[in-house]
Amino acid sequence: MEIANAGGEPIVIVEAEPAQADAAHSGTHLVFNRYKSLLVLSQIFPGGGNTGYLLVQGHPEKQAAKTEKPTQQTVTATTK
Secondary structure (H helix, E strand, O other), X not given: OEEEOOOOOXXXXXXXXXXXXXXXXXXXXXXXXXXXXXXXXXXXXXXXXXXXXXXXXXXXHHHHHHHOOOEEEEEEOOOO
């Protein structure tokens, strides 16, 4: 998956897998995993549906997950 800025310029390419939103969240939203000193984008649900993408964990998150259990934070997003 390619993530771009508001101007459409590519910023980063990440590995992602298909995911389903939980019943408590619908619409366009982002899910972050928060560790003590790390905030990681975990899931993306574009377009208002309940189908989205689960981002593959990077090395920093894998290291944090060895000793900490993250809390999830969901942010409603808008699309252009």
